[in-house]
Amino acid sequence: MSRSRRPWSGALVAAVFALGAMPLGTPVARAVIGTDYVANCPVSLQATPSAAGPLLVPLAPDSLVTVTGTVSGEAWSASCPGVVSGSAWYIIGAVGGIDLVLQYGVEAGYAPAGLFRLAGTPPYLEGVDISKWQGSIDFGAVRAAGKSFVIAKTTEGIGYSDPNYLTNRMGASAAGLPMTAYHYARPDLNPTNPLGEADWFVDNLGLAPGMLPPALDLEVAGTNSVAALQTWVGVWLSRVVERTGVRPMIYTSPAFWKKYMGDTAAFADQGYSVLWVAHWFVPSPTVPANNWSNRGWTFWQYDDCGSVPGIGGCVDLDRFNGTDLTPVTFGADFAVSMSPATVSVKQGDPTDFTVAVVRTGFTTPVDVSLTGLPPGAMATFTSPRINGDPISFTVAPPPDGSLMPAGTWPLAITALSGGLTRTTTAELVVIDGIPPQISAPVYRLAYPSKIVGATVPVRAVWSALDPSGIGLEELQGQVGDGALAPVALPKPTSTSVITWATVGSTYSYAARATDSVGNSTDWAAGPRVKALLTQQTSTSIVYAGTWTRVNSTTASGGSLKYATRKGASATFTFTGSGVAWVAYRGPNRGSVGIYIDDVFVRTISLYSKTYSSKQIAFAFNWTENAKHTIKIVALGTAGHPRVDVDAFIRLTLS
Amino acid sequence: MSVSSPTLPSMTRLVMPLVLVAVLALGGCTTQPSASPSTAAPTSVATEPAPPSAVTLTPSPGGSIAASLCLALSVQVTSWTGATGHRIATVELQNLGPDPCTLPALMQPQLVDGNGAVLIDVSPPGVSEAMTVVSGGVLRTMVQDSNYCGPAPVPPVSIAFLIPGLPRVVASPLTSTDTSGLPPCLGLPGSAGTVEMQPWAP
Numbered sequence: 001m002s003r004s005r006r007p008w009s010g011a012l013v014a015a016v017f018a019l020g021a022m023p024l025g026t027p028v029a030r031a032v033i034g035t036d037y038v039a040n041c042p043v044s045l046q047a048t049p050s051a052a053g054p055l056l057v058p059l060a061p062d063s064l065v066t067v068t069g070t071v072s073g074e075a076w077s078a079s080c081p082g083v084v085s086g087s088a089w090y091i092i093g094a095v096g097g098i099d100l101v102l103q104y105g106v107e108a109g110y111a112p113a114g115l116f117r118l119a120g121t122p123p124y125l126e127g128v129d130i131s132k133w134q135g136s137i138d139f140g141a142v143r144a145a146g147k148s149f150v151i152a153k154t155t156e157g158i159g160y161s162d163p164n165y166l167t168n169r170m171g172a173s174a175a176g177l178p179m180t181a182y183h184y185a186r187p188d189l190n191p192t193n194p195l196g197e198a199d200w201f202v203d204n205l206g207l208a209p210g211m212l213p214p215a216l217d218l219e220v221a222g223t224n225s226v227a228a229l230q231t232w233v234g235v236w237l238s239r240v241v242e243r244t245g246v247r248p249m250i251y252t253s254p255a256f257w258k259k260y261m262g263d264t265a266a267f268a269d270q271g272y273s274v275l276w277v278a279h280w281f282v283p284s285p286t287v288p289a290n291n292w293s294n295r296g297w298t299f300w301q302y303d304d305c306g307s308v309p310g311i312g313g314c315v316d317l318d319r320f321n322g323t324d325l326t327p328v329t330f331g332a333d334f335a336v337s338m339s340p341a342t343v344s345v346k347q348g349d350p351t352d353f354t355v356a357v358v359r360t361g362f363t364t365p366v367d368v369s370l371t372g373l374p375p376g377a378m379a380t381f382t383s384p385r386i387n388g389d390p391i392s393f394t395v396a397p398p399p400d401g402s403l404m405p406a407g408t409w410p411l412a413i414t415a416l417s418g419g420l421t422r423t424t425t426a427e428l429v430v431i432d433g434i435p436p437q438i439s440a441p442v443y444r445l446a447y448p449s450k451i452v453g454a455t456v457p458v459r460a461v462w463s464a465l466d467p468s469g470i471g472l473e474e475l476q477g478q479v480g481d482g483a484l485a486p487v488a489l490p491k492p493t494s495t496s497v498i499t500w501a502t503v504g505s506t507y508s509y510a511a512r513a514t515d516s517v518g519n520s521t522d523w524a525a526g527p528r529v530k531a532l533l534t535q536q537t538s539t540s541i542v543y544a545g546t547w548t549r550v551n552s553t554t555a556s557g558g559s560l561k562y563a564t565r566k567g568a569s570a571t572f573t574f575t576g577s578g579v580a581w582v583a584y585r586g587p588n589r590g591s592v593g594i595y596i597d598d599v600f601v602r603t604i605s606l607y608s609k610t611y612s613s614k615q616i617a618f619a620f621n622w623t624e625n626a627k628h629t630i631k632i633v634a635l636g637t638a639g640h641p642r643v644d645v646d647a648f649i650r651l652t653l654s
Numbered sequence: 655m656s657v658s659s660p661t662l663p664s665m666t667r668l669v670m671p672l673v674l675v676a677v678l679a680l681g682g683c684t685t686q687p688s689a690s691p692s693t694a695a696p697t698s699v700a701t702e703p704a705p706p707s708a709v710t711l712t713p714s715p716g717g718s719i720a721a722s723l724c725l726a727l728s729v730q731v732t733s734w735t736g737a738t739g740h741r742i743a744t745v746e747l748q749n750l751g752p753d754p755c756t757l758p759a760l761m762q763p764q765l766v767d768g769n770g771a772v773l774i775d776v777s778p779p780g781v782s783e784a785m786t787v788v789s790g791g792v793l794r795t796m797v798q799d800s801n802y803c804g805p806a807p808v809p810p811v812s813i814a815f816l817i818p819g820l821p822r823v824v825a826s827p828l829t830s831t832d833t834s835g836l837p838p839c840l841g842l843p844g845s846a847g848t849v850e851m852q853p854w855a856p
Contacts, residue, residue, distance in 0.1 A: 086842065131737035133798050135852075153737050160735065184736040188834075217738055219838050251738060253840050278739050280801065280841040304739060304800050304840070305848065314850065316738055 032093035032100075034068035036119035037283075043116070045109040049073025049089035056109045059095065064119060066094035068108065076112040086281060088113040114283050124319040125149065129182070129301060132164045134311050139168075139175035141310025149212060149320060150179040151276075151299075157186035158193065158200045169206065178325050178361065180212035181205050182251060187232045188222025194232045198239035207244050209331025210361030213274050214240065217251040221260040229260055237272060246330050249274035249298065257288035268293035274328055276318075280304055297321055298328060326418050329361035336368070336415040338426040345395070346433030346519070347403035353426060355413055356390035366417040373411065374404040374430055386415070395428060404430045406467075435519040436466035441475070441509040441526035443651055445580040445619035446498055450612070451556060455500035456531045456580070456649050457616070460487075462495055462524065464513030472514040476523070480506050501531045506654070527653040533582075534572065534648045536561045541645065544569045545634070554613035556582055556647040563643055564590075566636025570645045575627045578651035580619035584644040586611035590637025596620050597628050603635065606643055614646060625653050723820060724755035724787060730826035731812055734834040740800045741835045743813050745825050747794070747854060749787040757793075758782040759853040762816035765799045765835065766824060767807035770814075773836070774799050774847035778816065785854055793854040801847040803839035811835045813849075 039059050047054040049071050059065070069091040076086060089110045093100060100106050127149035130137065142150070152168040155161050162168075165181065172179040183201035190197055205214055216236060221229055233250075240248050250272055257263060268275070268289055275292040276299035279285035285300050298321050305314035326332045335358045345351040357366050366386045370379050376398035382391045395411075397404050409428040414421060439462050446457040460477070464470050473495055475487040479502075487509070489497050501507055510525035534540060535557035536549075545568025547561040560583075561570070572579070581594070581604075589606035604618045620630065634643045728748040735742045749755050760782040765774040787793060797813045810827035812835065817823065828834070837847065 129738050131740075131742070132735075133737060133740065133742055133796060133852075151738075156735055162735075182738065184738075186736075217736070219739065220736065220834075253739070253838055255840075256838060278838075278840045280739075281845060282842065301738060301840075314848075316740075 032066045032068065034066040034093055037065050037067050037090070037116035038119050039063045039065065039111075040115055040117055043111050045092060045095065045111050047106060047109065049110040051076060053110070056100070056104050056106065057095070059111070064096055065090070065092045065111070065116065066097070067091065067116070068093040070113060071110070073110065076114075086112065086114050090116065114281065116283055118284060123323055124321065125323055125325065127151065127299075127318045127320060128306065128308055128311065129153075129316045129318055130164075130168055130311070132162050134313070134315055135164070136312075137168060137171060138310035139171040139177055142172075142308055143175045143177050145309040147177065147308060149318075149325060150177050151212070151215060151318065152179060152181050153184060153217075154181035155197075155201045155204045156184035157189050158196045161204050165204065166206075173210075178210065178212055178329060180214055180330075182215035182217045184217045184219075185233075185236065186220060186222075187224050187229060188220050191222060191224055191228065191232065194236040195239050198236045198243070202240055202243045205244070207246065207330060209333065211330045212325065213246055213249045213328055213330060214244070215249045215251050215276055216240075218261075219251070219253065219256055219278075221256070224260075226260060226262040230262065230264060230266070233261070233267070237267070244330075247271050247274070249276050249328075251276040251278060251299075251301070252288070253278040254286040254288045261288075263288055263290075265289040265293040268295055274298040276301065324364055326362055326364050332361040332418070333420065334359045334362045334366060334415070334417065334422060336366070336413055336422045336424045338411070338413050338424045340426065342427040342429065344429040344431050345404075346517070347406055347430055348397055348433040350394050350396040351428070352392050352394050353411070354390050354392045355386065355415075355424075357386045357415065362418065362420075364417050366415045368413050368415045371412045371414070372409055372425075372428075374407070374409045374428070376400070376402060377404045403433060406430050406432055432466070432468040432515060432517050432519060434466070435521045436464040436470055436513040436515050438462065438464040438511060438513045438521045438524045440524040441511050442621075442623055443509075443526065443529040443578065443653070444621040445531070445578040445616070445649055445651055447580055447616045447619040449498075449616040451533075451582060451614040451616065451647075451649075452500065455502050456533070457498045458501040458507070458529065458531055458651065459496050459498045460509045460511075460526070462511040462526070464495065464511070464521065466513070466515035466519070468519075469516040470513050471516040471518075474512045474514075475509055476512075477507060477509040484510070501529070503531050503533045503649075506530045529577075530652050530654070532576075532650050532652065533557075534574065534650065535559075536570075536645045536647055538572075538648075540573055541648070542571045542573070544571070547645070552613070555584070556614050560584065560644045560646040562645075563634045564636070564641040566634055566641070568634040568643075569631055571629055571631040572648045573627070573629045574648070574650045575625055576650035576652045577623065577625050578619065578621035578649075579628065579630045580616045580649040581630065581632060581645070582647040582649060583615055583617045584611065584613055584646060585615045585617070588640045588642055590641040590643055591635045592643045593633040593635060594618050594620075595629075595631035595633065598631065605637075607637075607640060616649070619649075621651070722753065722755045722786075723817075724749055724751065724757050725820075726751035726755075727823060729815070729823050731828055731835070734828060734832070736834075737798075739838060739840045740798050741837045743797045743799075743825075743835055745795050745797055745813055746792055747787075748792045749789055752789050754786050754788045754791075756784045756786050757854065758817065759785050759855075760851065761854075763797045763849050763851040764814040764816065764822075765802070765847070765849050766812055766814045768810050768827075769808045770824065771807065772814070773802055773804060773807055773811070774849040776849050778818070783853070791856070793856060795852050795854045797849060797851045799835065799847060799849040800837045801839060801841050801845060802837050803841065803843055803845055803847065807833065807836060809833050815851075 043059040045056040067090045073089040090113045092109045125148035129151040131153035150172040153162040154165040277285045277297040278301040300319045303317040306317035378396045381393040411426045413424050441460040441462040444459045446459045449457040476484045477487050478484045508528045510523040512523045514520040547563045551559045585606050585608035591605040594601045731743045733744045760779040762778045764772045810832040812827040814824040
């Protein structure tokens, strides 16, 4: 289809500028007085106000020109970006701030007035407004064509609803196009019932978060006076606000608002700040009500016959005055979430959180910040700004190698965008990450006990400490250079165990502890240890007083010595880390005094109701090898004074 | 009513100078321009229309209608609605003749005033399908106009259709004083208006 008032369309035809026609002479620099405009699309700067005239220079989109005036010339039409036409031509004195005299030797160039916008004018978002006239619409194609919003007719007067509204609404939403609806006001039909029209509109609107402001399409006055129509509009708007909580935008033309609404700025001043102005085929719209009380236009219907993929035939073209619809989106909001909600991490380990934004009609990036970290801990974000996909951050221990303090730390994400602040929290539980403190096993000759066969009792003893408590103790041992083998412990948390060491063999043990949260120590190995038996016949034992030797098959080594007189003593000198005295217990046995390195230690009684041989009656242990003495002194116990020396056991470490 | 639906241009949208308007009853081949359109009486000449039985579409290259042009028609605007600077008329057409007749699916619409003066015009459509309408058959279309920047018209405002080879048909207006189809002037003063129609359909 075509329009007769648009005799040609598309890019202006270029012509080669005849250099020979350029005025000769030396150009003189001068300041060009005018208004700066920016080209909306590729534009041909002509030497005359005619597309057929010589071409001065093609101007790229966004080229800056200085307009010194307007003349009427040849009719023009172009798509720039919507279909625009007219016969007004700008007189351009400078391009890019440079006088055309200097550039091309001409005083002025000419270009269709509708192809420029005022310099400094913010970029637009393009959209369409639709009704049943457009029929079935492929909104995916509309969006793909660069349209950013849709405004659909929903109702008119009272009782009429656009048959395509629901389909249009669902289609636009499915295509991800922000949309809203307008009500075609009929104050001519319902001059006393604006409430009825408002209710009818809201009943059919289906306002939902993410939609743009609903609109009052005001272009019919009927016989209402200015005051009456102002009242009508005010009641209608208030009713919609009352029922939806949203201040609608107003669709009007500059002429209508001036003639039938008295050019009032009251509505703009009362918070109806969003003006959808209808002014076609002009470079920029005339904005009524003192530039809508200095707020300017928000939406501008600038053409009634755009060709948009996905829509058959003509469709109204609109612009949004800006690039972000968020400020005019109903219920535009976002929520921020952090996951996991709770995480436990050991003091020395890092852990990750994910931060996501769920948007409702909210398109601007969201900046996030984090508080609540444990002292010294570090957080590293993949990005501090969320545009689409979630971001993540890692909480790590202090970079100086120290650990995060244990405890529960409430982390808080604060998300800021579009004047909104949203927060979310998660719980970081820093748990003990330090293994227990463990000491390597030491060995102690155990008493009271006895020699069993060729083995003697050696208690392996170690210790482990942890603030979280010890959950498990383990011990492993080896004989000589044999394989390590676990040693069964009486309880899982035992820290000592009697091992029966074959006299003369070398043993070694290593202990390991695990705390209640799973931190394990390394194996802590004790020294190698050997138990040796020194019989009472050894010359390393010095006897004083009367000691009598007795052969006995039950004695260690087949014999023993005993004394009955008070003061009789046996002193064993040795090098080692432990010593034990082996004797006989029985009803006729008495007590001795024990001296270690000539220092009295204690009294030991060998008395027992029954006889038993190879009894380890006393033991003393050190942590390392050294030369020591143990002295057994008979105390001459009345009635059963006998005391025996069967053997001594000593431990040596290596 | 059974309908076959070959592909049609979705609508036409053209602009033309003013021409005369007539409300026409074509029965008997006599042209009756409306001398008193303000009476706004229904222009159908038939009595109660018979239920429509069939409408078929026949390609007609060049826009010409080969035979059996509809001569007895009732055409009326059944509603006007508005849409951001536009006015949309729903128009019904009925074949009042005793025999099936043919019409182009797309015609040249005009916005006309009560004196028959053309307020907004378009160029004739190009190639159009031909539709066969059974006796009593009813077709409907929507006509949209916008940007009337001329002087105040004489009521009522209605839609006229130019059909090649036939006198102009003016649809009965909603009422004798109705001007709800008059669109506002949203362009520059003196800029041309637009009027466009969608193809007739059962």
